[in-house]
Amino acid sequence: MRQRSRGRIVLAAVVATCAVGALPGQALAVGDPDPYVFDSHAKRVAGAPASTDAQELKAGSTYRSAIKPGGQLYYQVELDADSNAYVSAVAVPKLGPEAKVGYADGIKVTLQDREGDSCDYNDDAVFGSAQYPRPIAAYASRTIKKGSTSCRTAGPYYVLIERTTKATSAQEEWDLEIRFDTEPGLKAGSGGPTEAPSSWPSATPVPPSGKSGRAQGGTGFNDAAALKGGVWDDRIKPGQTLFYRVPVDWGQQLFATADLGSSPGNGYVGSALTVQLYNPVRAAVTSGDTAYDGKPKSAAPDPVAPVAYENRYSTSDAVNGARMAGDYYLAVTLSPEVANKFGEKEYGLTLRTSIKGTAGSPPAYAGAVPDFSAGGGDGTGNGTMKLVGVTGIGAGAVLVLGLGAWTVGARRRAGAPTAQQQARTQGRPQVQAQGSQPQGPSQASQSQQQYGPPSAW
Structure with a gap:
């Protein structure tokens, strides 16, 4: 997920604000978990x-x-x-x-x-x-x-x-x-395996470490924060479920863990932190959970097979679910019981994601290569551009809004920024996770795929 200049982040905020009026959760009382954000086109x-x-x-x-x-x-x-x-x-x-x-x-x-x-x-x-x-x-x-x-x-x-x-x-x-x-099905006579792999690398690699990037988890599949390989910090409230999406290509394998930070207090909560992995068509693949006693804890879904078309012939969820390239989703939930034992507050959450394997080519589909990626996101754990994507604004409207915002910004650059401008630029992720590298589904238009607005903006 690529970094963007501050000016582009301001532009994304302007467009998102025009499109949806407010970011998810703004109307909620402080301390309340965010609701699930439904598809605005549903x-x-x-x-x-x-x-x-x-x-x-x-x-x-x-x-x-x-x-x-x-x-x-x-x-x-x-x-x-x-x-x-x-x-x-x-x-x-x-x-x-x-x-x-x-x-x-x-x-x-x-x-x-x-x-x-x-x-x-x-x-x-x-x-x-x-x-x-x-x-x-x-x-x-x-x-x-x-x-x-x-x-x-x-x-x-x-x-x-x-x-x-x-x-x-x-x-x-x-x-x-x-x-x-x-x-689509496959072209007649295209060949290829017709059985699931009998073995695959299931050993979990060493989780990534180092400098963290900032993530802002979404509250559903539709506003899930876009992540790549690396270390991502977030905050989570008891009773809240946060969603993240990671693009995984053909031949690649996703590994992920969620670490819950320590907290003062005494108590014990079983199944306090749960992590559910879903594939691009929202099929549950694997899950993991951990209890919590105030000490640092980690939960991870079981390893899944490298993405391959023939995985669909397996009876194992860890293999069958990895049947297509696209966005894979992590849903992380903190039990509401944690608030009773350790306090009603935000808790530190660290996501560690690894994508192993070289991206391969899609199978020989009989029709257009399906696009199972959500698109959007700026590559730093921020879902702002995704909000733009689900509002139904056409490319021309977004461009007009962008040029208008850019012109206003240019006229104001000679003077001090207003309080509104400062608010728009504060809190936006600026750091790319250490060691992360571009990943994305190999679709027909992969060469044009990117995170965030065109570089010309």
Whole structure:
């Protein structure tokens, strides 16, 4: 993630402010955890209790819905006979002192044909031993495999989202963010492996050390802070979940750890810090957690295989999930119980990310190489440009706003900066993590891909 001059950071702040009005979390009371930031382009859709009333979801689109305890909701998608399909659902429970979830509470996503038969992969997500509310995600997929006849015909299919909630848990509705993506199959006769690798390097490398960069974790997939290999410092509140995204290319392997800083006090909190790794289509891959007793602690998701197309033929989540290049997401949550034992305050959080392996070429897709990267971000753990990306402002509008801001800035450079200008430039990351190096998915337009605005700005 590249550094930018102060002037470019001011410009990014101006554009982001014009686009969204305020950064996430500004309207919250001090000390409250930020809510999940939904996709600003997401369309509202109501799930139907019966398949005959299911509303259609379009490929490449994001939707907002809601589900009650014990709910079973149907949606419809249209599939061709050759593409892989992925449908994910992020469940967002209410936060607060009255919020309560159980071990087996969660959601399940199923993709069905018109006979009610499930396609090849259906996933559920539960809170497990970390029994506190936080965003969780599950997905279902249809993978085109040689010799498989399951869900291979073109036509309408159904997405079923189910919620499990104990009677002793909070009974409020959960918000849902639903995403539907497709991926082209491979060209006929393109060859390549048709089985998952039998072995891969699972030894965790020495975590990076040295000078830290500053990160500002997002509150969801949509405003996740962009990171590369290196050491990143952030702050986290009890009950808060912070999201980060790391671009991982074909042939590359991601390793990550989250370190929680020490704090005065006595006590013990089990599963205090959890780290969940998701792949570019929001499929949970691996996770890790740690207890907390006031001493420094570290949590890390289990190692995953180097990204390869043939990984999808594996039954192991650590292999199957690393099936495509793009942005991989880290969701880091600090238990609200930490506040009861060690105080309601921000805690130091250090992320250490390593990307091993040389970037390779994408497989021989029959269609355009899919872009599973979120884009945006300035390469220093800052998600400001991502906010611009999700507002729907066209390139021409952004350019006009940028030139206007640049002209105003040029006229004012002869005098002292105003308080507003100083506020815009304070707190913006300026340091690149030591030893970091550019990483990014090998898409068709990779040569044009960059973080932040064009250098001409």
